[in-house]
Amino acid sequence: MHAATKQHDFEPKIVAFVCTWCTYAGADLAGTSRMQYPPNVRVLKFPCTGRIDPVFILRAFQKGADGVLVSGCHPGDCHYMAGNFHARRRFAAFRALLDFVGVDLNRLQFSWVSAAEGGKWVDVVTELTERVRTMGPMPEFKELEHEEQWSGAINTPELKEAYDSIG
Amino acid sequence: MNAKANKNQVTCIEPDYYQAITEAIRKEAVKILKDETVVGVVGYLPGRRKGTASPALVTTVEEAEKLIFSPACVNNLSVYLTKAKKGVLKQGKVGIVAKGCDMRALAGLMTESQLQREDLFIIGVVCPGVYGFGVERTGTLTEANIARKCRECTVHMPEGADVAAGTHAELADLTPEEAQEMARIEAMPQAERWAFWKEHFSRCIRCMACRQVCPFCYCEQCLCDKNRPQAVESSPRPAGNMAWHLVRAMHLAGRCGGCAECERVCPMDIPLNLLNRRMAQELKELYDFEAGLTPVDKGPLNQYKEDDDQSFIK
Ligand code: SF4
Ligand code: SF4
Ligand code: SF4
Numbered sequence: 001m002h003a004a005t006k007q008h009d010f011e012p013k014i015v016a017f018v019c020t021w022c023t024y025a026g027a028d029l030a031g032t033s034r035m036q037y038p039p040n041v042r043v044l045k046f047p048c049t050g051r052i053d054p055v056f057i058l059r060a061f062q063k064g065a066d067g068v069l070v071s072g073c074h075p076g077d078c079h080y081m082a083g084n085f086h087a088r089r090r091f092a093a094f095r096a097l098l099d100f101v102g103v104d105l106n107r108l109q110f111s112w113v114s115a116a117e118g119g120k121w122v123d124v125v126t127e128l129t130e131r132v133r134t135m136g137p138m139p140e141f142k143e144l145e146h147e148e149q150w151s152g153a154i155n156t157p158e159l160k161e162a163y164d165s166i167g
Numbered sequence: 168m169n170a171k172a173n174k175n176q177v178t179c180i181e182p183d184y185y186q187a188i189t190e191a192i193r194k195e196a197v198k199i200l201k202d203e204t205v206v207g208v209v210g211y212l213p214g215r216r217k218g219t220a221s222p223a224l225v226t227t228v229e230e231a232e233k234l235i236f237s238p239a240c241v242n243n244l245s246v247y248l249t250k251a252k253k254g255v256l257k258q259g260k261v262g263i264v265a266k267g268c269d270m271r272a273l274a275g276l277m278t279e280s281q282l283q284r285e286d287l288f289i290i291g292v293v294c295p296g297v298y299g300f301g302v303e304r305t306g307t308l309t310e311a312n313i314a315r316k317c318r319e320c321t322v323h324m325p326e327g328a329d330v331a332a333g334t335h336a337e338l339a340d341l342t343p344e345e346a347q348e349m350a351r352i353e354a355m356p357q358a359e360r361w362a363f364w365k366e367h368f369s370r371c372i373r374c375m376a377c378r379q380v381c382p383f384c385y386c387e388q389c390l391c392d393k394n395r396p397q398a399v400e401s402s403p404r405p406a407g408n409m410a411w412h413l414v415r416a417m418h419l420a421g422r423c424g425g426c427a428e429c430e431r432v433c434p435m436d437i438p439l440n441l442l443n444r445r446m447a448q449e450l451k452e453l454y455d456f457e458a459g460l461t462p463v464d465k466g467p468l469n470q471y472k473e474d475d476d477q478s479f480i481k
Contacts, residue, residue: 053398054413054414054417055390055398055399055410055414058409058410058413058414059398059410062406062410075473075477076473082471085471085473085475086468086469086471088471088475088477088480089453089454089467089468089470089471089475090417090468091479092449092453092475092476092479093417093420093421093446093449093450093453093468094417095479096445096446096449097413097416097417097420097442097445097446097449098413099357100352100353100360100442100445101360101361101364101409101412101413101442102355102357102358102359102360102361102362102363102364103357103361104357109481110479110480110481111480111481112480112481124481140361141406141409144365144405144406144409145406147369147404147405147406148404148405
């Protein structure tokens with residue numbers, strides 16, 4: 001039986017970048033096994049986690065994602081031998097960079113989900129969705145999208161005066 | 168040592184010392200051009216205005232006798248070998264004047280197979296430091312006008328060069344301004360860090376000077392210029408700027424030699440080297456990698472170990 005669907009004030013948008021060989025198959029298994037997981041997640045399929053460029057994550061945030069998941073094969077199981085090993089180093093570095101510029105890393109999740117782990121997929125997606133739900137929408141990148149150049153505050157009295165005189 | 172103690176002590180480098188380096192560079196450059204070891208030497212010639220210097224490729228003995236080294240020799244010349252004067256390497260071995268921090272770039276370019284050691288004759292400079300930007304160029308290098316990177320330099324000795332010009336370059340301890348700034352940012356609450364970088368990045372005019380000057384930005388087509396599909400918005404707006412800066416820092420992670428040229432050329436005074444440093448620090452902590460004076464087999468993001476840290480992955 002389905003649990004009754006709960007109404008929430010905020011439905012986060014979650015983007016999942018997954019590899020086709022493991023996590024996508026794992027998500028598929030969850031589906032064919034009729035497991036329930038939040039429909040907030042939009043799955044994008046890639047050949048390998050090694051193909052998932054950090055710029056994709058940035059773009060997802062800019063275009064309105066509140067949380068991002070990157071998931072692929074367990075270490076040693078990569079279809080291309082080492083794609084996920086390279087991705088692991090790259091994302092470790094990328095996390096440090098995002099943290100340094102002030103992005104909350106709780107909105108970004110990495111995981112290994114194999115083709116047999118439909119249950120783990122459900123857990124990972126549910127946990128991220130609920131965590132992001134409690135955090136609320138992610139305004140930072142979206143705000144940037146709507147800002148124009150020189151968006152810095154008018155921080156000197158002279159500038160303020162000149163600005164106000166424009167009327 | 169604290170800043171106060173520094174102030175009381177007169178820290179300056181005698182102009183004579185730069186003269187001695189100049190002599191040594193000239194002697195060596197003339198020699199290798201005469202005996203045809205090299206087809207040319209990339210070095211510094213006096214600039215048109217007094218107290219300036221400009222990079223040049225010299226191919227004759229007469230020109231070589233005009234080469235100089237002074238605190239105004241700020242440029243990292245290795246960029247000439249991957250960009251502007253790329254063709255010269257096809258004609259034979261090239262001499263290059265390199266400070267310690269420039270040699271890190273040369274080593275990195277060798278790691279990436281962009282340069283071959285045997286194609287270069289490196290005239291290393293035992294470097295006491297160069298001018299910072301936006302400072303008064305008084306003719307003497309003092310604590311007031313030395314570049315930020317030079318305050319924390321660990322490569323005064325250009326080890327591994329073919330010859331070294333100069334003898335000693337010990338400066339009394341200087342305040343590590345950049346490290347202090349790093350610590351200040353790291354200590355900020357997250358939202359404040361975002362505001363700090365947002366303000367800086369929003370000013371960027373996307374002139375791409377930082378890319379142009381970087382020896383490692385040698386891609387024929389930059390991801391950030393691509394239109395179909397467009398990965399990073401190319402107009403100077405806050406959204407694209409943020410993406411550009413994160414992509415730049417990411418693409419240089421594990422490669423950047425820390426010459427701080429990107430920061431020097433930025434017309435909007437964006438502290439780019441802080442991002443470079445943050446990445447370098449992370450790669451040191453995680454993978455024990457540090458940009459050094461000798462080439463390595465592979466950079467830290469081009470290799471992996473099976474037991475790399477994955478505590479952040481579920
Ligand atoms: S960082 Fe070191 S080698 Fe580079 S210019 Fe400064 S003192 Fe010279
Ligand atoms: S990123 Fe900046 S500091 Fe690093 S090598 Fe390039 S120009 Fe030098
Ligand atoms: S040099 Fe400065 S203003 Fe120009 S693109 Fe680089 S960061 Fe932006």
